[in-house]
Amino acid sequence: MEVEKYIDGADDATVRRVLQGLLKGFLTPAFGALPKNEVELLFLDALAQIDAIDTDPELYELVSKLRVTRAKARGLIYARELRRSSVDELDAKVKALLKKPLIQKDGEAFVLEVENPLVSDHLRAKVKQLGYLSDGSFSPSIVKLGLDAISALAESSVAEADKESLRLALVAAGAPDTSLRGIFKAAIRKVASKVAADTGEALMDKVSDYLSPLIDASVDAILERASDLFDGDD
Helix, strand or coil: CCHHHHHHHCCHHHHHHHHHHHHHHHCCCCCCCCCHHHHHHHHHHHHHHCCCCCCCCCHHHHHHHHCCCHHHHHHHHHHHHHHHCCHHHHHHHHHHHHCCCEEECHHHEEEEECCCHHHHHHHHHHHHHCCCCCECCCCCCEEEECHHHHHHHHHHCCCHHHHHHHHHHHHHCCCCCCCHHHHHHHHHHHHHHHHCCCCCCCCHHHHHHHHHHHHCCCHHHHHHCHHHHCCCCC
16 A cells, blocks of 8 residues: 555645554554554554545555455454444444445345445344344355345334334325335235346345335335336236
């Protein structure tokens, strides 16, 4: 990494702020007292502040720019995320992932690619709390959910204040169930049947067109697609 160009590209105020943060962090609680992993996180934040790496870097970015192993990159992201993300922020990241799953026809499987290891753990924990299992055996960055699991997770991602108005709007639009979770299950099953390609997968952006309004409780957008989601087909 040519760090000089990032330093030269940063304004003086940013450079001063980054240097101050590095020195203050290294001197707390005493010079050289920080464990090696904490020092690494200090420098990772400094690199992000001068735009040498993204604020939320993906694994390959750290692997290629820092010249570390994939396991090391995962550890850095996990530790950094653990220190700066609240439960609500992790919930928001899970919600964003739910809007764009890859759908596989075989077994009604829904696949989420989760680069951030802490978000992945958080997602799996939420699924378990809801009484379902997730399959991560293929890859630590891949989470596979069944229809019941992803429906429950999607329903749980809707803000409590929006659930009843969303349910009533969906029932009025012709949903084949009266419970919000049942409606989500029917809608997600319909999305899978409509957009899954012959290869067994579906484009994530096309899936998002249907799932985003549901998860965001966007009633007007849902009503525009109600005939597609609740047309009476199995």
